[in-house]
Amino acid sequence: MTERRKRFAIETLPGFTAIAIAAFVMLYLPIVTLVAYSFNGGSSVAVWGGFSLHWYEVASQNAAVQGAAARSFIIAASAAAIATTAATMAALGTTRRGKFTGQTFIYLMINQPLMVPEIVTAVALLIFFASIKVATGYSGLGYLILAHSAFCIPFAYLPIRARLEGMDGAMEIAAADLYANPWQVFRRVTLPLLMPGVAAGAMLAFVISLDDVVITEFVKSAGQDTLPTYMLGQLRRAVTPEVNAISTALLGMTVILLTAFFLLSKKRD
Amino acid sequence: MGETFAVEARDAVKVYGTGVNAITALDHVSVTVSRGEFFTLLGPSGCGKTTLLRCIAGFETPTSGAILLSGQDITEEPPYRRPVNTVFQSYALFPHLTVARNIGFGLEMMGKPKAEIAETVARMLALVRLEEFAARLPQQLSGGQQQRVALARALAPKPQVLLLDEPLSALDLKLRKEMQGELKRLQLETGITFVFVTHDQEEALTMSDRIGVMRAGKLQQVGTPRDIYDRPANRYVADFIGETNFLTGVVEGGAVRLGSGDLVRAALGGQTGTVTLAVRPEQIRVVATNAPGAIPARITGKVYFGTDTHYHFALVDGTEVVARLQSRAQGEDDLPKGVEVGLQFEDSSVQVLGP
Ligand SMILES: Nc1ncnc2c1ncn2[C@@H]1O[C@H](COP(=O)(O)OP(=O)(O)OP(=O)(O)O)[C@@H](O)[C@H]1O
């Protein structure tokens, strides 16, 4: 006789559905509210004054917002490019040459920014860059770009490494068999096949950089606000729906990039 | 100076791993392949066929010994500097390139002019009959078509030697037969030396000029299909190629006395004591019990195979012997189970293998 046991399934527990719904509400209601109030015609963040694009207009004409947006974009694009390049080389180094001693150690090193508390990295960078500023007198966006590149590397590294590990080494052997030297193998076969992973990594790095507050806040010099730190500064003073409008724009951008990221990481060959 | 061979392995040894995990994939293999020859490496799974090909292609370096190409030692040359191309078992077509770009890849890497590449690609597409598929991507082709692209891609740079690692094993039987003919045609048309790997003995016998039979990293015998089939060097080769009856006996005068007490004549070549005789099933005749030299046997079973029927016999001491007889029309000559008959071995067909 086979006795049919009742399977334990978490979704059958009483209250499961209610908790799930509550969690979703907690997650999305504030965002929905934020987005809704960005279209508020009135000047309060709590009282609805009719639909309008007024605050988008205000934000887009505000020189401080324009400057912050430009900086955010420059930093994110540069950091994404640098981090993706470094991550691609790191991924090739850690997966394409077989096992070697210290591999786990290097893996941990690459992913260090995921494990060390961000505030610690921020303080460390602040002190480190301060001494360089004194020594060189340079105080441009370079510090922010370098700092962002550093903490973006693991985010770029993960999708690239996943793609590399799923890749068939036979392609590279076949290319070498067909007279491609190691550089040609990389340019003509490895890199094109790796491209969806590289693009996904770059997008993730871009979004992560775009979002950063803590490290930027510590590292930036005067007048180097990015969109998030600008918003933080605004919130300390008067709260207007202008912040909602900027947030919504950022959110839209992030959603688009992350969607592209998921599509790319799911892409097979 | 003797002939320079297209390919030569000199005492090649390949050991994977170290210490207790060491696996000897090639055990002092020496073999030569002549220019324009269709040479087949045949052997069971894990006997080192792929390893030998990889050493010739340059994906592995032999632990010791040398690989020569047209008389030149290329043991230390990287794969991209060897005028040798491979058709991989998995095809390994570049998924991001069209069929035409795949086929032209080797020439492009060699830095040939565009016009020459285009011309060669067109010729290769015609050779493998894929003209209308030039612009497709590999994943838009059937298995057999991908196979032909892999072949064209490896042939396009006109290598001195083409290595084929079980290129047909992923195809179904019908396509496989078709591709066997195709391969043979391509080899004759291009005149390129082929080193072909298979574990299918029929494929080896029908396609090859010569066959090298491998076992556990060692070459057991190298010879023409006829040599290998008719004069196997040892019991392993006789057993691996085709079906064989093995009969043990003791040398007595110019003949061998079997366990059943029957005498069988054979070309002994000076062997004495206990020997093993190998007799192919199709080289056994069924005769009347009182025919001269007939060995008495009883039919214990039969299996019908269409064109022929396999009869199982027991000699008087119970030794089992299988004979293959051509099926006749309308079941005439159909021998029922249990009948006593006589068996005759053609003298020249009896091979003496040693104990
Ligand atoms: N990279 C490797 N590392 C360790 N051992 C290996 C490696 N490649 C092959 N071997 C071992 O070497 C032996 C010969 O392998 P090889 O691939 O040459 O066999 P094969 O004759 O091609 O077999 P098959 O018909 O299954 O393809 C096997 O025992 C295999 O396990």
Ligand SMILES: [Mg+2]
């Ligand atoms: Mg193999």
